[in-house]
Amino acid sequence: MPLLVMKFGGTSVADLDRIRNAAAKVRAEVARGYDVIVIVSAMSGKTNELVGWVNETSPLYDAREYDAVVSSGENVTAGLMALTLQEMDVPARSWQGWQVPIQTTSQHGAARFVDIPRANLDAKFAEGFKVAVIAGFQGVSPEGRITTLGRGGSDTTAVAFAAAFGAERCDIYTDVDGIYTTDPRITSKARKLDKISFEEMLELASLGAKVLQTRSVELAMRYKVRLRVLSSFDETDETSGTLVCDEDEIMESKVVSGVAYSREEAKLTLVTVEDRPGIAAAIFGPLADAGVNVDMIVQNISEKAQDSDKPVTDMTFSCPVDQVVRARKALEAARDAGQISYDTLQVDENAAKVSVVGIGMRSHAGVAARMFKALAADGVNIKVIATSEIKISVLIDRKYMELAVQALHDAFELDKAG
Amino acid sequence: MPLLVMKFGGTSVADLDRIRNAAAKVRAEVARGYDVIVIVSAMSGKTNELVGWVNETSPLYDAREYDAVVSSGENVTAGLMALTLQEMDVPARSWQGWQVPIQTTSQHGAARFVDIPRANLDAKFAEGFKVAVIAGFQGVSPEGRITTLGRGGSDTTAVAFAAAFGAERCDIYTDVDGIYTTDPRITSKARKLDKISFEEMLELASLGAKVLQTRSVELAMRYKVRLRVLSSFDETDETSGTLVCDEDEIMESKVVSGVAYSREEAKLTLVTVEDRPGIAAAIFGPLADAGVNVDMIVQNISEKAQDSDKPVTDMTFSCPVDQVVRARKALEAARDAGQISYDTLQVDENAAKVSVVGIGMRSHAGVAARMFKALAADGVNIKVIATSEIKISVLIDRKYMELAVQALHDAFELDKAG
Structure with a gap:
């Protein structure tokens, strides 16, 4: 069964209506014949609330406790997304980092992936589950403590799952509809790119950093994971957004992309x-x-x-x-x-x-x-x-x-x- | 080292100030020479918010996802309580149900304890940690899914830990200062009891149910765990509140207790x-x-x-x-x-x-x-x-x-x- 990874950021799952909207996009991909791994962020604002409590409690906090507290926002969204998909008759379940288990280093607050074993999810897909909803941004250390990946961690989680499971593509749903030749606020002539290479995406950080974390692009480049950036608020199909991919896939011969x-x-x-x-x-x-x-x-x-x-x-x-x-x-x-x-x-x-x-x-x-x-x-x-x-x-x-x-x-x- | 279990309900950890107040009570017991296991509920209102989201998403929800979502409130409090204790120079760490691991049955939403292995916590106490903060109300099923214990689950968690670790006492901090001979709203002559037997406590459900869940009293009676009910908002010492204990410990000879x-x-x-x-x-x-x-x-x-x-x-x-x-x-x-x-x-x-x-x-x-x-x-x-x-x-x-x-x-x- 071909497999897609779909990632929804905080604004894309900000409330129950938006979660339903995101779930409808997942259902559409399941209808096209895909198994799907969904990566979710915390509902927007939730992580900031949790971080605020930690900072107020302990300015020089124990990073292990910080991670235990802050990771809870993603767990909530993962459960709600799984329930929403079930309501749409899509067989789904949620996974927290330790359940996969997403193995990371012990650098709390800035952990890096060590391994994402496939066995547990593969077994569920084999049982007929069509969607695995993963709490983004988190993992578990060798000591069994909860870790978080640092800023942009959910994008990185998405790319890491796409690499581990050989996904056909990793779709990053966000609040913009793609990568532009330049900032449309500076010139209305700015044009959405259909495709862009990993290397260009990294150099265009100022245009893309708010859209796609640098670290996730680096990881995608290393494992040749095709990334697609598209809007969770628009109607989308298989041609929407911007594909970030290997330069071999790009036929256009522009000297300058952006x-x-x-x-x-x-x-x-x-x-x-x-x-x-x-x-x-x-x-x-x-x-x-x-x-x-x-x-x-x-x-x-x-x-x-x-x-x-x-x-x-x-x-x-x-x-x-x-x-x-x-x-x-x-x-x-x-x-x-x-x-x-x-x-x-x-x-x-x-x-x-x-x-x-x-x-x-x-x-x-x-x-x-x-x-x-x-x-x-x-x-x-x-x-x-x-x-x-x-x-x-x-x-x-x-x-x-x-x-x-x-x-x-x-x-x-x-x-x-x- | 003698060991105490201390449980704080939702109103006792409703905000960061109250968490600090509760932590000060824990620190006082550590100063008296105890190792302490602290059981915390979610900050008041948080569980209702999560339950509301689940019900709105899926009226006939998958109880496994319900548990995954609803248990997150306790995880937040556990981390914040550990951080607060650390700020007071009390060596503490938080534990989520799966980290202990608190083994339960698979009856999601109404799970029952199967086992609470001591090894992980004992190892930390041996290292010099004085306080283990446990997210109440939750556990993990044989299938590795998160479970919750149903209403009053945090009281039950507290009693179960007290039994498993042979605690000297299990102190339930709540918003009343003890068990009364009758409801003080009906007669101002109502008097706080210093001690009451488990059997009487169970029969006085109408007086005590809002204070102490019936199930936790049953469990305490079975394992002869001495329970103390006291207020988290008052100054308290070793004579505060009401002790719920075996009748052998009760010297008073009243025919009727309440x-x-x-x-x-x-x-x-x-x-x-x-x-x-x-x-x-x-x-x-x-x-x-x-x-x-x-x-x-x-x-x-x-x-x-x-x-x-x-x-x-x-x-x-x-x-x-x-x-x-x-x-x-x-x-x-x-x-x-x-x-x-x-x-x-x-x-x-x-x-x-x-x-x-x-x-x-x-x-x-x-x-x-x-x-x-x-x-x-x-x-x-x-x-x-x-x-x-x-x-x-x-x-x-x-x-x-x-x-x-x-x-x-x-x-x-x-x-x-x-």
Whole structure:
């Protein structure tokens, strides 16, 4: 029997009506001949309520108890979903993490999958059960304690089950109808993609992160699980949404698939840094330890200091604006400790990052030139450039961000299909 | 290490403040040198919310899914209680039913204990954990599904753990401060009892049922678990509340311990019933099948029917007023089916039951006479009388109920200790 995994997030199971709506989508797939594994989140708001109670009880909580409390929201939805399906005459039962059992590591609050044994579910499918409803986001540790997987855990649960059970596809039902070429709020020309590769999806994090957790896409890429993102609020059929899949499955030959952005970026420059082997590690080590997410890094060419023979350089990097204070403290502490030396730290808090992403770039030259030309035509000055195999990013003044996204969306003709 | 079981009901853990208050009581017992097993209910209102969702989803629900959903409330409280104790520097952890594991039968919604293995908890106590917090009301079936124990399940869980672990005592914290000689709302002379025997507690159901589930008292009696009922809202010490214990432990020699009542009773009389062997079974079998809780039964002496030689009798019984319709239907159906015959069914829906209860009755004659005299002195007419070894009950007009309770409380001097 072919098997599908269907995942419903918190807003898709927010109340009994929405659970019924989701169950109807499951029933439709059973009618098409599938066995289905349904992964459910907690009803929206429930997990926050539980997390609030834990934080109020114990600010430095025991993560094992946190997991025991917080996982209960998914258990409720799983039972209600199974009951709803039974009401629709679909043979279904619920499974909590320990019943499968979903075996994870002992890292409470951020556990990782160890194994998802098939025996228990396979036996139920063999008995004629058509649907297994799984409480997402949870598992059980080797010590027999309940674990949770951390943010986006239910998406990851869905992908892990799809991999373990060789599912034909893993459908992620959410509150948007797919992945777009860029944010439709920035340009109405934004177009829903029918397909996108795993690699592009990962690079388009800013467009997709609210839709699909990065970790679940990584897992899907590793196990070649075809992911489909679609809306739980619309009528849907087998062509709805966006398929996230291996690039071999994608026939379209667009050079660029999407334009991503990140609005709140800061550019920091350490002026006159002593240029010696290991200086990058001496700078970025303390930043990493301080939890600063350094993104783009540019090192200028080295030159001699004015009053010495020592080679010096300027080091520029970007990070989210709200991490600037932390970054400054970490750098000053490293300087005070004699680990690094610099004259001044220049901070520009008015930056934004715009990126074009596409697997086609690998075989097409001239993408960067076309990007820079489009930005120049609109008078957008580029502060920093960074490139990867399938992405080119530029740091620009924040006030030009929308303009830049629109210009690039036009330049690469993303409003046109194929 | 001596061990205590402490149980906190829904109102005692209704919010984080109350959970802290309950945890402080646990900490006090740990400070006195006890290891403690804490049994918690769901925060008040939570179970009703979950039950409401299940009923709305599926009126004829799958009881296995009902249990999976409804048990989640206790899991939340257990985790929060463990965290609260940890914040007070008391080493504690939570246990869900399947983690102990609390083994029950497969009767979902009304499961019964099969075994509570000690190994897992004993190992944790040996490691230095002082408190095991157990989610009450739940267990796990031989099939690995979550079960619930039905109404009052958390009290029963507490007694079962006290029996399994040989606890010195099982303290039931609730919203009243003990068991009274009668309902204080009916007479201000009602006095809190320091001790009461298991047998009396069972007979005083109308006074104690809201405090302590009958099933948990039965279990405590069978395993000789000393139960203490006390308030979670008052300051308490080792002398607070009422101890429910074996009669050997009770030195007081009162003949009567309490006056119980049941307000909404009906008296039904089947007039001119054919009196033959098996007639009682023919009448009360269909009533039991219809779920009618028949309480007192009186059969008048037999006489000959007017127009025949067949012996006939009148059969009187009592049941709760809200079951009269059901009782009437069951009796008429039995008559229509030819299983019984009677002339008329007389129904008096204005009855109430008043009982005096005391283990001292077994060795003291004249209790019934004293009771009837006290009622007669106040002009209360008795409709039906029923006696057991430690209880005498009378059915009277409902309007005299309060008067009768007050008269009997005075007659047996229950306002005086010892």
